[in-house]
Amino acid sequence: MNQILFPDSLVERREDGGRIVLVVMDGVGGLPHPETGRTELECASTPNLDGLAVRSSLGMMIPVKPGISPGSGPGHLALFGYDPVRFRIGRGVLSALGVGLELEPGDVAARLNLATVDADGRITDRRAGRPSDEEGRRVVAKLAAALEAPEGVDVVLRHEKEHRAVLVLRGVGLSPRVGDTDPQRTNVPPLEPETLAPEAERTAALVGALLRRARELLADETAANAVLARGFAAYERYPAFEERFGLRARAIARYPMYQGVARLVGMTAEPPPKSDEGVAAALAERYGAFEFHFLHFKYTDSRGEDGDFDAKVAAIEAVDRLIPRVMAVAPDVLIVTGDHSTPSRYRAHSWHAVPVLIASPWTRPSAATFGETACRGGDLGIFEACHLMTLALAHAGRLARYGA
Amino acid sequence: MNQILFPDSLVERREDGGRIVLVVMDGVGGLPHPETGRTELECASTPNLDGLAVRSSLGMMIPVKPGISPGSGPGHLALFGYDPVRFRIGRGVLSALGVGLELEPGDVAARLNLATVDADGRITDRRAGRPSDEEGRRVVAKLAAALEAPEGVDVVLRHEKEHRAVLVLRGVGLSPRVGDTDPQRTNVPPLEPETLAPEAERTAALVGALLRRARELLADETAANAVLARGFAAYERYPAFEERFGLRARAIARYPMYQGVARLVGMTAEPPPKSDEGVAAALAERYGAFEFHFLHFKYTDSRGEDGDFDAKVAAIEAVDRLIPRVMAVAPDVLIVTGDHSTPSRYRAHSWHAVPVLIASPWTRPSAATFGETACRGGDLGIFEACHLMTLALAHAGRLARYGA
DSSP states (O other): OTTTSTTTTTSOBOSOOOOEEEEEETTBBOOOOTTTOOOHHHHSOOHHHHHHHTTEEEEEEESSSTTOOBOHHHHHHHHTTOOTTTSOOOHHHHHHHHTTOOOOTTOEEEEEEEEEEOTTSOEEETTTTOOOHHHHHHHHHHHHHHOOOOTTEEEEEEEEETTEEEEEEEETTOOSOBOOSOOSSSSSOOOOOOBSSGGGHHHHHHHHHHHHHHHHHTTTOSSOOEEEEEEEEEOOOOSOHHHHHSOOEEEEOSSHHHHHHHHHTTOEEOOOOSSHHHHHHHTTTTGGGOSEEEEEEOHHHHHHHHTOHHHHHHHHHHHHHHHHHHHTTOOSEEEEEOSSBOOTTTTSOBOSOEEEEEESTTOOOOOSSOSHHHHHTSTTOEEEGGGHHHHHHHHTTOBOOSOO | OTTTSTTTTTSOBOSOOOOEEEEEETTBBOOOOTTTOOOHHHHSOOHHHHHHHTTEEEEEEESSSTTOOOOHHHHHHHHTTOOTTTSOOOHHHHHHHHTTOOOOTTOEEEEEEEEEEOTTSOEEETTTTOOOHHHHHHHHHHHHHHOOOOTTEEEEEEEEETTEEEEEEEETTOOSOBOOSOOSSSSSOOOOOOBSSGGGHHHHHHHHHHHHHHHHHTTTOSSOOEEEEEEEEEOOOOSOHHHHHSOOEEEEOSSHHHHHHHHHTTOEEOOOOSSHHHHHHHTTTTGGGOSEEEEEEOHHHHHHHHTOHHHHHHHHHHHHHHHHHHHTTOOSEEEEEOSSBOOTTTTSOBOSOEEEEEESTTOOOOOSSOSHHHHHTSTTOEEEGGGHHHHHHHHTTOBOOBOO
């Protein structure tokens, strides 16, 4: 248990202590620009972050393990103190969280693809010609309206993006041990949902019936005339953040995915602000009602995935301008970091270590700027992200001594 | 299983990706010269390695765990991505691999010492007066020619060096759970081979009979008139490198030990080149037939063990001159490191961290030289060697994202 609920089982908590603000600049870590040798963060003009760095402990964080590029789910779980190697989120569940569905323990979720099959039932396009979001939404709404829920089971269908959708089954005795129906190739028919464990027999039969009925309902569609399912996963609530760390916690995030991962560990998800300024502004509201505040900024990652170095620099600078609003609540511990790197040259989440800054009265500062090079030489060294919460609690004066 | 076969069970591999070349300068890590404060690697003139460093991610690797000095077996297993704490090689098996014996699963191997016993059967010299290699080889050949194999069991005896030899038993139902007959002290008789587990009864009896017969056959020898056995171990094939990492792999190494460890994980061992130049030259041959190429250079370790600082510097420089031949194949990922440190002042394998360099398009360079001091400030930080393969796969674009 030690390793699962570290540090909970190792040291006792103190009853009081400071408030912690965690600012996540999604995918903030970068790679050096070929001409300047400086990363996006190092090229950005960040007077406020630099002002923090000069009085902070700095370091580099490995999101999961060396060489592992995490998705948003594992990336954030690690920041919240949940070892992402032990706490795995099934793909279906992550998609359901991503579209904002509120899951209950026992729910089984899967990813759906709208697809095209020919007259012989063979898949000709696993993505139904990549419909627009509007077109995808229309087809999924048509299905959702007509699909009859089997006895004793609730069925939720939600469009995600383009050809992608999410299926959630809610009922007693469901099992996620159902095989993908997506064969991952064309010119073959969809697979029958396989029963991967005896207890999944009913669920597999139920999924098979739903997908057959979907074929009938979509028979008049030219492109999206079938549905493929994969990544069946059951939702289970993780040990609660508040119970583990003694912190009432909330998420201020604009996008469902990040609210979803926060809810997975029992955080309160605030209503999503309409702008990044709104995220920063929301911190001051109800500040006293929580001891842990998670603020999420998305565009550093988005611009990295776009492959636009300058736009990512600008996204970093935009967050920097919001730092004074964050500082206005005078957090006892302020952490600024990312859930992973998204170098604009790499155009995707990467495995590279992420700069981290912890500002509190108990720091050993080492540099006057916030960036990969400065953080590499910092007091915190290079450490796995799932240790961040222990450091946060320590800086907040919330951990007892280990041993006498 | 997770931790045993990490990252295999954590993330999926991509089907394609780049080719990886791993250059091992055996024992390359050193200690500072008392006069200059620079290590062997830092004193060496290495323009080619420095040219790589300036565009590489640098770091320091802990071969096994802090403070642990590894032998060649665990040192290389870690580099190949096999946690050497979990994957243990029995001493007998390692010796058999070291003399170039090809083992089959179920074979039981042990280390032998030629020894001297007195008229009362008490050991007077556990090393038979340290015979020369020639003399040792003569005695072992005499034994091998005359020793009768028991019913249903093949017996292989192979001279290793001086007083040392290797015994391999091949047959059905053998067990390595046999106690050492070497009491590790003199003035006592050799121990009877103890049965350490019920299933080893027959093997222990068989070993006892072989060693008694050896005494008879060596009765006319003045020094080497007895044989002591220790380190009984069974050979088991490890999960295959190709299966775990999706890489067809080969070893280009001049010495049996390194070919043996590579074969242990299922790599193809190329015919041993006659020179280090030959090792580098062999890389270009059949380059396209493998995705992973392990090149081994021995003399950096040998000169360290000799305690000759300047000769180790020269050995490093000799490898540096071969780097352009390695670069000629244009590897997608090139890694240069060692399996452990062999500081010439220490004259042995040591526990000190080892410099490592990873050159690929996805690096964060930090220094213009390759050496302990430069690598200490590198982007990779200090990490355990068994994570190197995960990093290599990431740099080669061969790992999928972990979680969505």
